[in-house]
Amino acid sequence: MKVKYLNLLKKYIEMVYYCYIERDRTAYARKLGVRVGRGGQILANPLKVFGTEPWLIKIGDHVDITAGVQFLSHDGGIWVARGLDPELNKYDSFKPITVGNNVMIGINSLIMPGITIGDNVIIGGYSVITKDVSSNSIVAGVPAKPISNLESYLERIQANLVPTKHMSQEQKRAYLQKKHPEWFE
Numbered sequence: 001m002k003v004k005y006l007n008l009l010k011k012y013i014e015m016v017y018y019c020y021i022e023r024d025r026t027a028y029a030r031k032l033g034v035r036v037g038r039g040g041q042i043l044a045n046p047l048k049v050f051g052t053e054p055w056l057i058k059i060g061d062h063v064d065i066t067a068g069v070q071f072l073s074h075d076g077g078i079w080v081a082r083g084l085d086p087e088l089n090k091y092d093s094f095k096p097i098t099v100g101n102n103v104m105i106g107i108n109s110l111i112m113p114g115i116t117i118g119d120n121v122i123i124g125g126y127s128v129i130t131k132d133v134s135s136n137s138i139v140a141g142v143p144a145k146p147i148s149n150l151e152s153y154l155e156r157i158q159a160n161l162v163p164t165k166h167m168s169q170e171q172k173r174a175y176l177q178k179k180h181p182e183w184f185e
Helices: 002-023 025-032 078-085 086-090 148-162 169-179
Strands: 057-059 063-064 098-099 103-105 122-124 137-141 144-149
Touching: 002 098, 025 169, 078 086, 122 148
Parallel strands: 057 098, 063 103, 103 122, 122 137
Antiparallel strands: 137 144
């Protein structure tokens, strides 16, 4: 009987905890120790995004961290080094991660230890960032490589821009059906 009540209590605590995270993920990331700028959004669970050393991560203003993104601020390879030299059993290996302003990090991307991402950067989904990313660039891949620059991207998207950002799903669908009926054939 006691175990049953403890399990119910645990589920209740998890539910309250999850609701807190869902309500304001940025505030929760700050509570974990992540230094987060203003005007951004975190679309994933901060507990899974920022790893075991969240206080080594600095995020600028207007940064979009999409679902599944992970920041890895430690080097797990030290495990093997410890197996070769027992003196290393008391050591870890860390490097901070810095993300500039106005950055979009695509779904399920992985940011490795010691990375600096500049300002005005787009990181394609499922990318593994193993090297610093210059400002005004677009990178993607495993490992991520530069694929374009911001100026070229902005020129390319002009033809696809539609004023639907603050519409409901129904309004957006109706607008797109009217503007591009061929998309719905």
